[in-house]
Amino acid sequence: MNAWYEQIPGYLYGSSEIARSAVSRQDLEKLKVSAGFTDEDARFLRLAGKVLEGQTEKIVRHWRNGIIANIPNLARHSRTPEGEAIPKYLDASNLRFERWILDTCLRPYDQDWIDYQQEIALRHTRAKKNKTDGVRSTSYVPFRDVIAFVAVMNETIKPYLSAKGNSAEEIDKMHRAWCKSMQMQLALWIGPYSKARQAPEEW
Amino acid sequence: MNAWYEQIPGYLYGSSEIARSAVSRQDLEKLKVSAGFTDEDARFLRLAGKVLEGQTEKIVRHWRNGIIANIPNLARHSRTPEGEAIPKYLDASNLRFERWILDTCLRPYDQDWIDYQQEIALRHTRAKKNKTDGVRSTSYVPFRDVIAFVAVMNETIKPYLSAKGNSAEEIDKMHRAWCKSMQMQLALWIGPYSKARQAPEEW
DSSP states (O other), rough: OGGGGGGHHHHTOOOSSOOOOOOOOOHHHHHHHHTTTTTHHHHHHHHHHHHHHHTTHHHHIIIIIIIGGHHOOOOOHBBBOOOOOOOOHHHHHHHHHHHHHHHHHHHHSSSSHHHHHHHHHHSSTTTTTHHHHHHHOOSSHHHHHHHHHHHHHHHHHHHHHTTTTTHHHHHHHHHHHHHHHHHHHHHHHHHHHOOOTTTTTOO | OOOGGGGTOOOOOOOOOOOOOOOOOOHHHHHHHTTOOOOOHHHHHHHHHHHHTTTHHHHHHHHIIGGGOOOOOHHHGBBBBBBBHHHHHHHHHHHHHHHHHHHHHHSSHHHHHHHHHHHHHHHTTTTTTTTTTTOOOOOOOHHHHHHHHHHHHHHTTHHHHHTTTOOOHHHHHHHHHHHHHHHHHHHHHHHTOOOTTTTTTTT
């Protein structure tokens, strides 16, 4: 039997349909050093994964309905150009969003993970946005808004990390590890955004 | 009499030599919303500025000598292509680094600030790196390393925010405000990096 997340529309982690990134595991090791991401951080991310499992629906609802929906500049990326809701798009991308939280915490940071970071970024650029779900929406998400919204996710994830009775020190270490992973992911996402054809007007 | 920082070589904040950014204050307001940066954050950054004043030399020494110097991949950007130290370059850029900490906390986020973010980014790209100090070093700092090192700065600034006896709540709020400002600055820095001519190989 397949895991639940293998049923998520468009969730192709580890599949042969996902293009190989030019970023190697060696590049990622250098990036870890630049971000100060250690084996201890990897351990605390796994703990964070256990803590966040079962909370991801609530977290994504918080981010999407509680925050993004109230920021027209961000909400438009899940809507048609005329501003109409696209429930199918939102449902599928919310499930992928949930799974991404757990992938951040629980997946080994190997070539599959690197490749999927590229796929995630591409799906926010003109190259692939809307294609996975076959919808009509904004043609890309400006990278500046992705970077900025990471600040919101970093701030708002903390209460969920605190929800299972871990010690203050454990919560802090889980949070630090999460924040470092976010910066590494942003650093990987910048690659697809930097392609000459799409970058200048998509920053 | 001029303020001490006006004597820093190459520190041209607010000067007419600094190019105007295409990013407007209105764009910045949108970015603040995307990053969840509020007036309260601005207030706590000003408090952080008071707390960090007098500590910036120690902080930059920590970052440069304690961390960057031990990461060859990062340290090379202050050295000649042959790996020799360039003390004059390091001294001047360290002073600017110190001043940047205080500018982050104490300057109003107005057009001058936006314009100087563009200047800071340009000085890390092929367009302007080394030119301010007239040195021979790496031709650019890959943006992925800038993004990654922000994680290190965010983590290591916290003890300095705690050094003046503020309450745990104040320290936490100063730290959150700092982290949000970092993401907004990264979002502004991506602009100059996204210029088609330099981006593809500088991500």
